[in-house]
Amino acid sequence: MPMNPTLAARFEPIARDVADHFGTPFHLYDERGIEETCKAFADAFAGTDFREFFAVKALPNPAILAVVARHGFGFDASSPAELAAAAIAGATGEDICFTSNNTPVDEMIAALDAGALITIDDEAVLERLLTLGPPPKRLVFRLHPSASDSTLPGGMLGDAESAKFGIPADRLVPAVTLALAHGVEDVGLHLMRGSELMHAEPFSRTLATLLDLAVLLRQRTGVAVSSVNIGGGIGIPYRPGEQPFDLKGFGAALGDQLQRWAADTGQRQPRLHLESGRAVTGPHGILVTRVIHRMHKARTMIGVDAGMSALMRPALYGAYHHVTVLDGQARPTEVADVVGSLCENNDKLAVQREIPRADVGDLVIVHDTGAHGWSMGFTYNGRLRPQELLLHDDGTVSRIRRAETVADQQVTLKFPASVFPGPDNGPDPELCWT
Numbered sequence: 029m030p031m032n033p034t035l036a037a038r039f040e041p042i043a044r045d046v047a048d049h050f051g052t053p054f055h056l057y058d059e060r061g062i063e064e065t066c067k068a069f070a071d072a073f074a075g076t077d078f079r080e081f082f083a084v085k086a087l088p089n090p091a092i093l094a095v096v097a098r099h100g101f102g103f104d105a106s107s108p109a110e111l112a113a114a115a116i117a118g119a120t121g122e123d124i125c126f127t128s129n130n131t132p133v134d135e136m137i138a139a140l141d142a143g144a145l146i147t148i149d150d151e152a153v154l155e156r157l158l159t160l161g162p163p164p165k166r167l168v169f170r171l172h173p174s175a176s177d178s179t180l181p182g183g184m185l186g187d188a189e190s191a192k193f194g195i196p197a198d199r200l201v202p203a204v205t206l207a208l209a210h211g212v213e214d215v216g217l218h219l220m221r222g223s224e225l226m227h228a229e230p231f232s233r234t235l236a237t238l239l240d241l242a243v244l245l246r247q248r249t250g251v252a253v254s255s256v257n258i259g260g261g262i263g264i265p266y267r268p269g270e271q272p273f274d275l276k277g278f279g280a281a282l283g284d285q286l287q288r289w290a291a292d293t294g295q296r297q298p299r300l301h302l303e304s305g306r307a308v309t310g311p312h313g314i315l316v317t318r319v320i321h322r323m324h325k326a327r328t329m330i331g332v333d334a335g336m337s338a339l340m341r342p343a344l345y346g347a348y349h350h351v352t353v354l355d356g357q358a359r360p361t362e363v364a365d366v367v368g369s370l371c372e373n374n375d376k377l378a379v380q381r382e383i384p385r386a387d388v389g390d391l392v393i394v395h396d397t398g399a400h401g402w403s404m405g406f407t408y409n410g411r412l413r414p415q416e417l418l419l420h421d422d423g424t425v426s427r428i429r430r431a432e433t434v435a436d437q438q439v440t441l442k443f444p445a446s447v448f449p450g451p452d453n454g455p456d457p458e459l460c461w462t
C-alpha cells in the first residue's frame with residue numbers, strides 16, 4: 029500500500045538529501061509509525077492479560093527491537109542469532125519466547141541459558157530437552173496445524189498433511205504428561221495457523237481450538253494452561269485500496285472469547301500471547317533505490333541499484349510491493365519491470381507495473397518493506413545486503429546497520445587451515461592445524 033501519508037510527508041521532502049548523505053540503496057524505517065502500531069496493539073488488548081512477542085525474524089535490527097521493547101513487547105526468537113539480537117535490545121528471561129522447530133541441541137542450550145520461555149514443537153525435541161537436566165518449570169507446547177479444522181491461505185505453514193510444525197492434537201496429553209512427570213509445573217499452548225490473514229475469524233478459531241485443548245488437559249492431567257499463543261500472521265495491505273486489519277475489533281473479539289470461556293468452564297483465563305512480525309513493522313519500512321539504467325527489450329526495464337537480494341518477497345512469492353517514483357506523481361506513466369543486477373531473471377522488484385516514467389538518477393521507493401525485507405536478504409552472486417536507516421520523530425535519520433562489504437563476505441575465508449589426513453596417514457595434529 030502507498031506508505032503511510034505521515035511517513036511520506038516527513039520523508040519525501042528530505043529523501044534526496046538522505047540519499048546523498050548515506051548513498052543508495054537503503055531500507056528506511058519509521059520510528060513514529062512503529063510506535064503508533066505498538067500503541068494500537070496495547071489499545072486493542074486493553075483489559076486482556078496480553079503480551080505481544082515481536083517476531084525477530086521480521087526485522088532483526090536491535091535498534092528496532094529496542095523501539096518495540098520500550099512498549100513492553102517481548103520477542104519471538106528461534107535461533108541463537110535472534111536470541112542475541114533480542115539480548116542486545118535488552119530482553120532477558122521470559123521477555124523472549126524461543127519457538128523451537130527441529131532445534132539443534134546447542135541452540136536449545138543457548139535458549140535455556142537465556143532463560144527464554146521455550147516452545148516445544150515435537151516430542152523428539154522434548155525428549156532431547158529432558159536429557160539436558162531438569163527442564164524449565166514452564167514450557168509451551170506448539171500444536172500441529174491439523175489441530176485446527178481450518179484451511180488457511182498463506183501456504184507458508186503448510187496444510188494438515190505437509191506442515192512440519194507442532195505436535196498433533198491427539199499426542200498432546202502424553203507429551204504434557206511426560207513433561208509434568210519431569211518437573212514441569214506450568215504449561216502454555218501455541219498454534220500458528222496461517223500468515224497474511226486479513227480478518228480476526230481464523231484467529232478466533234485457533235483460540236477456540238487451544239481453549240478446548242486446555243479443558244482436555246485440565247481433565248486428563250490436572251494442569252491449568254497458563255498461556256495461549258496464537259502466533260503471528262496478521263496481514264497488512266500491500267496493494268492500494270486494501271483494507272487494513274481491524275486490530276481493535278480483533279482485540280475485543282479475542283478478549284470476549286477468553287472471558288466467555290473462563291465463565292463457562294470456571295477455569296482461570298490464560299494469558300494471551302501473539303508473536304506478530306509483519307503487522308508491527310511491515311508498513312513502516314521502505315526500500316529506497318536509485319535508477320541506474322533505462323533499458324528496452326520486449327519490455328521496458330527500469331534498472332535500479334537494489335534487487336532481490338535486498339527484497340526477496342517479489343521473486344520468492346510473486347508478492348506485490350507498491351512502487352513509486354519520488355516526485356513522479358505528475359509524470360506520464362509507463363508499464364515496466366523494475367530490475368536489479370543479479371544474474372537471475374526473477375531479480376525484479378515489480379513486474380509489468382504501471383509507474384511514472386523514471387529516469388536515471390531518480391529515486392524509486394518500494395513500499396511495505398519493514399518486515400521480511402532486509403532479513404530475507406542474501407548474498408548470492410556476491411550481492412551485498414544494503415544498509416538500514418531509522419527516521420526518528422524529530423526528522424533526524426540514523427544509520428542502524430551499514431551496508432555489507434566484499435570484505436564481510438570474505439571473512440569466512442580466513443580461518444586456521446584444516447586438513448583431514450586421509451585414511452592411510454593416521455591422525456596427525458600437525459597436519460590438521462597450520
Ligand SMILES: *Cc1c(COP(=O)(O)O)cnc(C)c1O
Pocket residue numbers: 083085086104127220223224259260261262303304305306307399
Ligand atoms: C514467522 C513467524 C511469526 C511472524 O509472522 P508474521 O507473519 O510476520 O506475523 C510468528 N511466529 C512464528 C512461529 C513464525 O514462524
